[in-house]
Amino acid sequence: MASDRRIRTAKSGCHWTSAELLDYSITILPCDVPAFFNSKPSSDPHHSEFLTKENGEDINDHLTRDLAKLLYLASSAPNVATVDIFAVTFLSHLRYTSETRYISIWKELPLTMCGEETYAKPDVYLSDSSSSILMLLQEDKTVKNTSDVEEKAKLPRLKEMIIPGIVMHGTAPAFYLILDTEELSEAVILGRPPTIKTVVKEYIPEVLRMDKQTSEGMMPLDNRVIIVKCYEAFKRLIPADSFFE
Numbered sequence: 001m002a003s004d005r006r007i008r009t010a011k012s013g014c015h016w017t018s019a020e021l022l023d024y025s026i027t028i029l030p031c032d033v034p035a036f037f038n039s040k041p042s043s044d045p046h047h048s049e050f051l052t053k054e055n056g057e058d059i060n061d062h063l064t065r066d067l068a069k070l071l072y073l074a075s076s077a078p079n080v081a082t083v084d085i086f087a088v089t090f091l092s093h094l095r096y097t098s099e100t101r102y103i104s105i106w107k108e109l110p111l112t113m114c115g116e117e118t119y120a121k122p123d124v125y126l127s128d129s130s131s132s133i134l135m136l137l138q139e140d141k142t143v144k145n146t147s148d149v150e151e152k153a154k155l156p157r158l159k160e161m162i163i164p165g166i167v168m169h170g171t172a173p174a175f176y177l178i179l180d181t182e183e184l185s186e187a188v189i190l191g192r193p194p195t196i197k198t199v200v201k202e203y204i205p206e207v208l209r210m211d212k213q214t215s216e217g218m219m220p221l222d223n224r225v226i227i228v229k230c231y232e233a234f235k236r237l238i239p240a241d242s243f244f245e
Contacts, residue, residue, distance in 0.1 A: 050067060080123060105124050164176070169213075
């Protein structure tokens with residue numbers, strides 16, 4: 001068997017492309033609702049105004065009204081700032097946070113790749129009181145330095161774990177369940193291909209107009225109802241804080 005002579009170089013996480021997925025035998029597997037969520041998504045009744053009033057000015061609750069305004073900004077002028085601010089506010093509205101769970105943005109997470117120190121810099125991430133990562137969220141920047149920080153959020157070293165992730169195309173999400181194994185981590189650190197394949201599950205909400213899914217995002221109410229249900233179901237897939245202790 002011919003040896004793998006491809007030269008791999010260190011890249012920050014935000015600069016990974018399909019080439020890195022191929023290098024490290026990572027496959028994206030599109031899933032339907034049962035295969036991804038293991039249950040039927042349903043919405044929490046406390047979202048009622050957000051799901052029934054498309055015009056933010058018609059919403060009575062001021063926090064929900066502010067959320068609707070941020071949704072409009074992130075949909076009409078999507079960029080890192082508008083999408084991330086909406087994402088943080090929206091996840092808080094959906095109660096992804098708690099007394100022991102926190103949302104942070106734009107923090108460099110140390111990453112060793114090909115024997116060199118680089119970083120991953122998610123737009124938004126959910127962490128617990130021990131600074132362990134529970135979920136990652138990234139704006140899809142294709143649609144248009146190593147840091148020595150004192151308090152480093154970290155991915156715990158386990159034999160195998162599932163990391164929930166979201167990629168935002170404006171306000172249209174794609175949900176992922178990322179299988180991170182010890183072998184994959186070592187392969188990235190050493191810059192060599194792993195001996196086993198890694199499968200990442202993907203679910204894209206099935207809105208009525210899939211051809212306009214990314215351009216419409218959550219602005220139309222029918223899309224909004226479906227996507228909020230998906231976020232609620234996805235929240236149940238985030239591991240308990242004790243999972244990392």
